[in-house]
Amino acid sequence: MRLVTLYLATSLMLLSVAAIATLVSMFYPSIAVICVGVILSFAFAGLSAWWLKSKHLLFIEQIELAIGDPLGWKFVGTGIKELDALLRRLQQRAEQWDELAVGNRATARDLEIIFQQLNRRGAISGTSSSQLRNLLSGFGQSLDANMKQCMQGLDEVCQSADSLAAAAEQQSTSGVKTAAYAQQIAAQLEAIKQHCGSIQRNMEQTTLAANQAVTLAIEFETRLEDAAQLSNQRQLKLHALTSPVQQLSASLVNIRELTARTELLALNAAIESVRAGELGRGFSLVAEEIRRLSEQVSGVVAESGEHIKAMDALTNAAMEDSHAGNEQYQQLLHLVHDIRDSVQQLAEVRQQEPTTFVEITNCVGLQSQLVSEVLSAVDQIQATARSYRQSAEQTSWSARSLVKSRESIDQAIQRLVGCAAATTRVSP
Amino acid sequence: MEYYSLQSTPTRKYCVARSGTESYAIAADVIREITMVPPSILVPGCQPILVAMGHLRNEFLPIVSLAQLLQVGHHWAQGVVASEGAFIAPHWNVGTRMLVIQGECCRWGVLIEGVPTLQSLELCMTSELTLPSTETFSDNASHNSSTQPVIATAFHSDGIIRVLDPLRLYRRAEEILRRAWEQWDSKHLTGSKQNEVLTCV
Numbered sequence: 001m002r003l004v005t006l007y008l009a010t011s012l013m014l015l016s017v018a019a020i021a022t023l024v025s026m027f028y029p030s031i032a033v034i035c036v037g038v039i040l041s042f043a044f045a046g047l048s049a050w051w052l053k054s055k056h057l058l059f060i061e062q063i064e065l066a067i068g069d070p071l072g073w074k075f076v077g078t079g080i081k082e083l084d085a086l087l088r089r090l091q092q093r094a095e096q097w098d099e100l101a102v103g104n105r106a107t108a109r110d111l112e113i114i115f116q117q118l119n120r121r122g123a124i125s126g127t128s129s130s131q132l133r134n135l136l137s138g139f140g141q142s143l144d145a146n147m148k149q150c151m152q153g154l155d156e157v158c159q160s161a162d163s164l165a166a167a168a169e170q171q172s173t174s175g176v177k178t179a180a181y182a183q184q185i186a187a188q189l190e191a192i193k194q195h196c197g198s199i200q201r202n203m204e205q206t207t208l209a210a211n212q213a214v215t216l217a218i219e220f221e222t223r224l225e226d227a228a229q230l231s232n233q234r235q236l237k238l239h240a241l242t243s244p245v246q247q248l249s250a251s252l253v254n255i256r257e258l259t260a261r262t263e264l265l266a267l268n269a270a271i272e273s274v275r276a277g278e279l280g281r282g283f284s285l286v287a288e289e290i291r292r293l294s295e296q297v298s299g300v301v302a303e304s305g306e307h308i309k310a311m312d313a314l315t316n317a318a319m320e321d322s323h324a325g326n327e328q329y330q331q332l333l334h335l336v337h338d339i340r341d342s343v344q345q346l347a348e349v350r351q352q353e354p355t356t357f358v359e360i361t362n363c364v365g366l367q368s369q370l371v372s373e374v375l376s377a378v379d380q381i382q383a384t385a386r387s388y389r390q391s392a393e394q395t396s397w398s399a400r401s402l403v404k405s406r407e408s409i410d411q412a413i414q415r416l417v418g419c420a421a422a423t424t425r426v427s428p
Numbered sequence: 429m430e431y432y433s434l435q436s437t438p439t440r441k442y443c444v445a446r447s448g449t450e451s452y453a454i455a456a457d458v459i460r461e462i463t464m465v466p467p468s469i470l471v472p473g474c475q476p477i478l479v480a481m482g483h484l485r486n487e488f489l490p491i492v493s494l495a496q497l498l499q500v501g502h503h504w505a506q507g508v509v510a511s512e513g514a515f516i517a518p519h520w521n522v523g524t525r526m527l528v529i530q531g532e533c534c535r536w537g538v539l540i541e542g543v544p545t546l547q548s549l550e551l552c553m554t555s556e557l558t559l560p561s562t563e564t565f566s567d568n569a570s571h572n573s574s575t576q577p578v579i580a581t582a583f584h585s586d587g588i589i590r591v592l593d594p595l596r597l598y599r600r601a602e603e604i605l606r607r608a609w610e611q612w613d614s615k616h617l618t619g620s621k622q623n624e625v626l627t628c629v
Contacts, residue, residue, distance in 0.1 A: 267543070270546050
């Protein structure tokens with residue numbers, strides 16, 4: 001838009017020059033002079049247009065060099081959609097305003113040079129001078145309006161750059177926190193890995209202990225079976241011992257009966273001696289002795305019977321104890337068998353579980369690797385944030401420098417207005 | 429010569445036996461022997477005093493229950509229920525013994541409990557000790573002191589001992605049995621057979 005205006009301004013200037021040449025030819029009515037004047041006017045207009053175009057291109061290149069980042073500004077995405085959009089928009093606005101500011105500065109400078117040349121020439125008519133004054137005044141006003149808009153845009157650029165720097169700072173802080181959390185997670189994962197390793201080692205030791213326990217249980221079971229066999233043999237012997245005891249009891253019954261018969265025999269002998277009277281007195285003594293002997297035998301038999309009863313009771317008690325011991329041995333055997341089975345199952349489970357712990361360890365290692373990648377990504381984000389912050393600071397600095405150049409542009413505009421006033425004063 | 433003299437002499441020996449809770453004494457010189465209860469069999473339809481008929485050395489002996497005879501209420505044989513027409517071998521207790529007494533015409537046995545002892549006793553003659561008369565077995569029998577078997581008492585370490593007269597015991601048993609058989613005969617036998625049975629008895 002500014003380029004068209006520049007072309008129009010340039011064309012107007014050329015037309016004014018052609019008009020001046022036409023007025024000169026009216027005072028000097030020679031056709032040749034008129035033709036030479038017209039040709040010179042067109043030639044001067046073409047040269048002026050070519051010169052303005054070349055200057056304009058030069059100015060554009062200078063603006064591009066001014067806008068271009070000598071440090072190699074490149075847009076780097078942060079991964080945050082809104083921030084990236086803001087950055088892109090900010091970058092476009094900054095480029096536009098930089099371009100506009102540079103173009104305005106160059107145009108003002110060139111116009112100042114043109115008006116200085118025109119002021120030095122001093123052969124401009126009053127009408128043309130008035131028109132030129134109006135033209136310059138409008139141009140200065142439009143330039144002033146553009147400068148105001150440019151300043152307003154620069155203020156927005158400064159604010160956006162400040163907010164961008166703040167956002168980048170916040171992003172950097174968040175990145176630092178994220179990196180700290182990731183490091184903590186990595187430390188925890190490492191601790192979990194170490195715990196898994198220690199648990200695996202403990203389980204291996206437990207498996208070894210369980211295998212040893214199974215071996216000991218088998219040995220204990222074997223010895224218990226031997227002890228149970230010995231107990232069975234002891235019970236059989238005790239059972240065999242009861243038979244002689246019972247036979248001895250039966251013999252004692254017979255002895256007791258014989259003793260009773262002997263006692264009866266002694267009594268009968270005593271009765272016979274009584275019946276014999278004096279002649280049987282000696283026989284009665286013998287009968288009495290036999291009766292006493294029978295009584296003693298009865299006492300001994302009774303005592304033996306008590307002993308045999310006690311022995312029988314002891315034998316029966318021993319048999320009962322032996323039977324109870326056998327039952328306890330059987331229960332112990334079952335118990336040891338169950339213990340062996342349980343420990344064996346435990347050992348088998350222990351042998352299967354290490355695979356799971358290896359998988360857990362592998363998963364933890366993978367997670368550690370992922371956390372490391374997260375850390376590297378956070379570092380990249382922090383680097384990006386730093387570059388954004390630097391870019392925002394540079395943008396802010398550039399905008400402020402443009403704001404500073406506003407005074408010189410205002411002075412140039414004032415001088416342009418002053419040049420127009422001077423032209424007005426000279427023309428009468 | 430009297431079969432049994434009541435005169436007590438220091439040298440006279442008595443066979444002291446026990447029947448139930450009572451102790452009795454019989455003169456040793458009338459006792460033939462003391463023996464185990466021989467193989468025996470119940471007599472069907474007989475009075476309880478005649479416990480069984482025993483076989484001892486080729487001789488059949490009537491075995492009398494002293495407890496039943498003296499009415500002390502003790503059964504010597506267990507399960508002895510002599511029904512008519514039943515011949516049952518009784519089961520004796522282990523401590524049961526039999527005194528074989530020489531009677532006037534035959535030997536007979538008396539069941540006692542335990543082993544008797546021979547003792548010299550100092551008798552105390554008394555007429556206060558009376559036993560139930562045979563009237564309990566027969567209404568026609570009259571009470572006669574000559575049938576009382578307890579003729580004296582004596583003191584011993586075990587307590588009071590009743591001295592029995594074996595002859596009176598025999599007569600008492602004979603009287604009881606005779607009356608019982610008479611009653612039985614009146615129910616079952618004719619007159620001719622009754623005379624034959626009485627002759628046999």
